[in-house]
Amino acid sequence: EKGGFEHFMLKEIHEQPKALRDTMASRIAHDLSINLHDLDDIDIEKAGKLFIVACGTAYHAGVVGKYLIERMARLPVEVDIASEFRYRQPIISKGDLAIVISQSGETADTLAALRELKRQGATVIAIANVVGSTITREANKVLYTWAGPEIAVASTKAYTTQLLVITMIALYMAKRRGAMKQRNIDDIVSDIIKLPDKAQSILNGKEAVQHYAAQHFSAHSIFFIGRGLDYALAMEGSLKLKEISYIHSEAYAAGELKHGTIALIEPGTLVVALATQPELFDKMLSNIKEVKARGAVVMAVVQEGNTAIEDVADYVIYLPDTSSWLVPMLGVIPLQLFAYYTALYKGCDVDKPRNLAKSVTVE
Ligand code: M6R
Numbered sequence: 001e002k003g004g005f006e007h008f009m010l011k012e013i014h015e016q017p018k019a020l021r022d023t024m025a026s027r028i029a030h031d032l033s034i035n036l037h038d039l040d041d042i043d044i045e046k047a048g049k050l051f052i053v054a055c056g057t058a059y060h061a062g063v064v065g066k067y068l069i070e071r072m073a074r075l076p077v078e079v080d081i082a083s084e085f086r087y088r089q090p091i092i093s094k095g096d097l098a099i100v101i102s103q104s105g106e107t108a109d110t111l112a113a114l115r116e117l118k119r120q121g122a123t124v125i126a127i128a129n130v131v132g133s134t135i136t137r138e139a140n141k142v143l144y145t146w147a148g149p150e151i152a153v154a155s156t157k158a159y160t161t162q163l164l165v166i167t168m169i170a171l172y173m174a175k176r177r178g179a180m181k182q183r184n185i186d187d188i189v190s191d192i193i194k195l196p197d198k199a200q201s202i203l204n205g206k207e208a209v210q211h212y213a214a215q216h217f218s219a220h221s222i223f224f225i226g227r228g229l230d231y232a233l234a235m236e237g238s239l240k241l242k243e244i245s246y247i248h249s250e251a252y253a254a255g256e257l258k259h260g261t262i263a264l265i266e267p268g269t270l271v272v273a274l275a276t277q278p279e280l281f282d283k284m285l286s287n288i289k290e291v292k293a294r295g296a297v298v299m300a301v302v303q304e305g306n307t308a309i310e311d312v313a314d315y316v317i318y319l320p321d322t323s324s325w326l327v328p329m330l331g332v333i334p335l336q337l338f339a340y341y342t343a344l345y346k347g348c349d350v351d352k353p354r355n356l357a358k359s360v361t362v363e
Contacts, residue, residue, distance in 0.1 A: 007350045009152035009244070013336050014203055017196040019157040020329070022146035023164050024192060032189040036172045038141050042123055044075075044176045047097045051090065051122065052079040053113040054101035055360065057155040057239060061127075061162035062101050063232040064328050068166060072180055072325070073173035082109035083363070086116055094121035099169070102126070103150055103158035104359035105133025112363065114138055127165045129158050143169070152351045153358050154244050156336050159236060160199070163329045167192065191323040195330065198320040202333045209334050212299055212315055213341030216270050219247055223261070224335075225254040225291075226274035227284060233274055233328045237335035244343040244353045254287040267295030272335070274301045275309060276319060276327040288312045299338075301331055 005011035027035050050069060052062035059081050066077040075097075078090070082100075086109070098117045102110045105128040114135060117124050126139035129147050136142045145161035171188060174180040216222070222241060224234035234251035242249045252261050254273070265271070271291045275284035281302075288298055289312055300313035304321045317334045319327065343350045 006344075007152065007340070009154050009156060009340055009350050012150055012152055012156045013333065013340065015148065016157050016160050016333065017200045017203070019145070019147040019161050020164055020199060021196045022148075023161040024168070025146070027168055028189060028193065032186045034168050034172050034175070034189065036143065036168060038143065039125065039169075039172065042097065042125075042141070043095065044097070044173050047075060047095060048093060049096045050075050050077045051085075051092070051096065051098040051117060052077060052101070053082050053085045053098065053110060053117070055082050055107050055109055057159045057236060058101040058103060058107075058110070058162060060232060060236040060239065061159055061166060062099070063235065064163055064229060065099065065101075065166035065170070067229050067232060068170035068325060069173060072170040073177050074179040075173060075177065080113075082107070082113040085113045092117060092120035092122050096122045098122045098124045099166070100124060100126050100135060100139065101128075101162050101166075102133075102135050103129045103145075103147075103155055103162075105130045105135040106359050106361050107135075108361050108363045111135055111138070125169070127162055129161070151358075153353055153356050154240055154336075154339070154350075159332060160329050164192070164195075167326065167329075188323050188325060191326055195322065195326060198322060198330055199333060201320055202330060206337050209317065209337040210341045213338050214345055217245070217342045217345035219270050221248045221264065222270045222272065223265070224249065224251045224272045224274070225257060225287060226251075227254050227280040228277050229324070229328055230274035230276055230280070230284075230331070233331050233335070234272070236332055237272060237274070237339070240336055240339035241342060243356060244339055244350055245346055245348055246354075247342065254284055257287060258290065262290065262294065265291050265294040265296050269296050270299065271296040272299050272301070272338070273313065274331060275306070276301060276303050276331055277324050278303075281306065285309070285312060301334060303327065
């Protein structure tokens with residue numbers, strides 16, 4: 001049942017090219033148009049605000065979604081952790097839109113947030129993986145991630161496909177709101193089509209990541225830093241590592257380091273620096289120099305060709321070139337592999353980490 005892999009998590013990491021292909025299959029036409037016809041009757045042009053609500057990894061996909069929807073469709077987005085959203089008395093107006101994201105479709109906090117959103121008149125779109133789950137039955141609209149069953153507690157292929165669906169939503173909304181030129185939308189869609197092959201090429205080079213994990217699995221604390229979409233990705237990399245390897249880890253917005261966290265950097269501390277966003281690259285280089293000056297060991301993740309990073313980082317993971325909007329779908333793969341191998345070398349129960357359940361149906 002594990003298809004020759006030692007763990008479900010490793011199998012599911014390797015299923016990402018197929019999961020991405022299946023999730024885009026019926027939604028991208030030959031002329032590169034995005035087919036999300038289920039959303040055609042929603043008044044996206046006039047919407048004032050969009051809420052994104054989810055937990056854990058699905059929340060991290062939501063944070064990426066906020067960046068994409070605001071920047072592509074120019075629609076204000078609030079993104080919340082479901083258990084926080086319910087109790088902060090959010091200001092929701094009739095006609096507002098909402099996206100709830102859940103692999104299982106059964107997470108209690110996400111379901112409660114969905115009910116609150118509907119009660120206050122928002123139209124709720126669910127992004128879910130399990131067909132017929134409670135959240136899919138209660139939402140106004142459902143867009144499935146066709147990732148297939150996800151067994152490992154650590155979410156992997158659900159996240160990449162959630163990102164893909166939310167990227168397609170952002171482009172679809174950008175078009176309906178006239179916020180992007182058709183040519184720019186088409187360029188991104190043609191890059192989306194190439195993602196499964198690029199994901200495969202990262203998997204083919206997994207030994208390098210395995211090697212870095214072998215060197216650092218006894219770390220006491222690991223930091224993930226990034227800016228913009230890379231900060232959103234840092235959160236996911238950090239969660240993946242801590243939940244299965246039990247190594248203390250934090251994700252930090254790189255520019256925020258010197259407002260506190262840099263005090264924790266000691267000689268030898270591993271910092272995973274995500275620097276995939278061209279307009280933020282120089283700023284990231286300065287942040288990397290700051291942590292290096294305190295003795296950190298830096299593993300950098302950058303887009304292909306950015307060799308300037310080699311002057312400052314100790315190890316570099318190069319991602320296949322793609323539109324900067326799409327990078328998290330590729331960039332997460334080395335982070336998943338890093339978490340996996342670190343947990344493996346530590347002898348942890350990778351598929352069933354302590355204290356965690358696959359689906360959290362209590363509040
Ligand atoms: O089924 P859901 O997507 O609603 O689950 C949300 C979280 O419980 C889940 O993503 C959790 O954080 C994972 N263990 C992360 O790997």
